[in-house]
């Protein structure tokens with residue numbers, strides 16, 4: 001699903017590489033936490049997968065596509081195979097819950113009848129049936145994140161990228177969001193989540209990849225947040 005071989009990424013204005021000789025494989029259906037202190041390279045890693053940045057060195061394959069060879073015209077199709085969720089939800093503020101989700105289907109050219117059928121189904125999946133006509137500002141943070149997850153999932157992505165999805169949520173709401181991501185993972189979607197949330201990582205015991213100064217310092221199949229911390 002994801003293959004990195006000796007990948008480095010250096011930004012022009014930075015003295016040290018943001019990612020430094022990183023190699024790993026992530027298989028279809030895995031649930032992986034990417035952890036590490038601020039500046040360790042987590043966001044850079046996600047940006048490479050989205051093809052927002054190119055590696056400076058090394059091989060990177062995402063869903064069988066070689067990111068170094070991917071033509072510019074093929075980037076949108078590649079991104080449509082990925083679902084993204086962020087700390088700050090990033091909903092369209094002038095659209096209802098329904099419209100936010102429908103929009104993700106419209107931009108991929110899905111027929112109206114399909115959209116009408118799928119939107120309520122995905123709202124039910126995330127536990128928001130009955131809130132379809134609300135505006136984002138009329139929802140709690142946890143509910144907004146559910147909408148964001150529904151929107152990311154509605155096109156059935158092969159890979160779900162979550163960048164600090166619980167960063168703005170209280171512990172109980174965070175646990176609910178994790179249950180939802182687990183449920184999505186059980187449908188076969190690979191989930192890759194960058195996080196600083198030690199409680200979540202410790203309670204889920206999934207694969208943990210730890211970065212420090214752009215290098216992998218730990219890759220454990222049923223890891224915790226901090227060894228001896």
Ligand SMILES: Nc1ncnc2c1ncn2[C@@H]1O[C@H](COP(=O)(O)OP(=O)(O)OP(=O)(O)O)[C@@H](O)[C@H]1O
Nearest residue numbers: 011012013014018037038039040041042043044045
């Ligand atoms: N666009 C950029 N231009 C120059 N340097 C950058 C850029 N983006 C990131 N960096 C640098 O690359 C390194 C890794 O940053 P990155 O954002 O990937 O870390 P991170 O682990 O996601 O941090 P955080 O947890 O704070 O989001 C840092 O030293 C950062 O300053």
